[in-house]
Amino acid sequence: MRRTGPETDALVAIVGGGVHGVHLAVRLLQEDLIDPCELRLIDPVGLLDSFRRNCQQCGMIELRSPFVHHVATDPFSLRDFARARGREDELVPSTVGAERPTVSLFFDHANWICDRYDLESCHTKARVTGIRENRQTVEIETGEDHVSTRWCLLAVGHGGSVAYPEWATELASTGSVTHVWDPSFDPNAIGETSSVGIVGGGITAAQLATEVAQPPGRDVVLFARSPFRVETLEASTDWMHFSGDIEKLHARPPASGSRENLVAEARYSGTMPPYVFRRLQRALERERVELERSEITVATEAGGTVVVTCRDGSSFCFDELICATGFGSPYDGDLFRRIRHQSSLQTGYYGAPLLDDGTLRWRREDGTLSRVAVSGVAAQQVLGPFARNVIGARRAGAQIVGFLESRLNAQNQPAEL
Ligand SMILES: Cc1cc2nc3c(=O)[nH]c(=O)nc-3n(C[C@H](O)[C@H](O)[C@H](O)COP(=O)(O)OP(=O)(O)OC[C@H]3O[C@@H](n4cnc5c(N)ncnc54)[C@H](O)[C@@H]3O)c2cc1C
Incomplete structure (x- = not known):
């Protein structure tokens, strides 16, 4: 049992079971940083159902991104999955860049990964209506219930915000x-x-x-x-690698109009x-x-x-x-609006969360780092125009799990847990 310190329901609670939430969960479990019983994945719908539904709703046949972008950690996991099942023909050649998986191959592989890590056993079917952050815990409200956790990772995508003319x-x-x-x-x-x-x-x-x-x-x-x-x-593939572009982004003030504009200009x-x-x-x-x-x-x-x-x-x-006029602002989804009004977490330009560039942890109003971190489109001011994409989940996963590793492995420092 790793848990020490205040009594909680979970060590890590991930809000949102889409591509980003699932990838974060897989990383935490694969690195053996946490036991499945210490992890909660909170989402009102089934794991990955939201993205699956989006693909089906617009008649998408293949992914736009290459086969190395998926929910597992090993970049070649999806290709090996296809080969082992004689489904290489579902890796569609591209005129430029690597082959791309069909939607059905992508989701069959993702389901297989969820089964391998038994993520369903960590899944709580509920919509989060608010979070309250303390020094030692994060209290998550779900309408009927409440989950107390040491760390809360927000991966809610656009949170239901869409754009209409x-x-x-x-x-x-x-x-x-x-x-x-x-x-x-x-x-x-x-x-x-x-x-x-x-x-x-x-x-x-x-x-x-x-x-x-x-x-x-x-x-x-x-x-x-x-x-x-x-x-x-x-966007340009330069943004996929930790290049000068990311440095230029980080040189601007966090949660600012200036960062938001740079990301918007960079995104095609x-x-x-x-x-x-x-x-x-x-x-x-x-x-x-x-x-x-x-x-x-x-x-x-x-x-x-x-x-x-x-x-x-x-x-x-x-x-x-x-x-088919796109999503709305990620900072205007239900949960982000509530957090803005109810918590002491700092926001900036149009409600953008003020995140630490190294760890994606949300800063409190007093400038200290909270127990809440963000992955997905709402982290675009740190990760750039691919933040929402599968590659963005991998980048966010590396940063968030990197800092959690240092905390969760510090067995001799229970106060830090
Ligand atoms: C049609 C389409 C095709 C795309 N194709 C590609 C591609 O080929 N390659 C690529 O890299 N990217 C692609 N993307 C971009 C990106 O990968 C997807 O949008 C992906 O779904 C983002 O994952 P996510 O986990 O951030 O968000 P989502 O998949 O939207 O998941 C968010 C989850 O959070 C849950 N949630 C929201 N609010 C709450 C709450 N209050 N409490 C609890 N849970 C909540 C939702 O129910 C949902 O399950 C595509 C996007 C779309 C729409």
């Missing part, structure tokens, strides 16, 4: 317009002869448009106001990789998808359909209107 916000609340990341959106429920409008010009909109246009019979219009931009990855937002662009081009050439360059300015509900009017005066009537 301004004209859509009112209709979204009545359900007439939906968002591709709305948990209730199901592309398979779209009628076979429905007319469908899709708003957005990046990878998600392009994948969704080609997927929805698959069975001929639907009228699909893609509203993309800007020219398509093709990029293999979401609204782009799509070449293989998605080719599929979209084919769909456009075969007239399965119609491209509309004008911007929607008004949308109104009319007897079960949505009528949209564009800036150039054209108008359309749709059975379904789906926004």
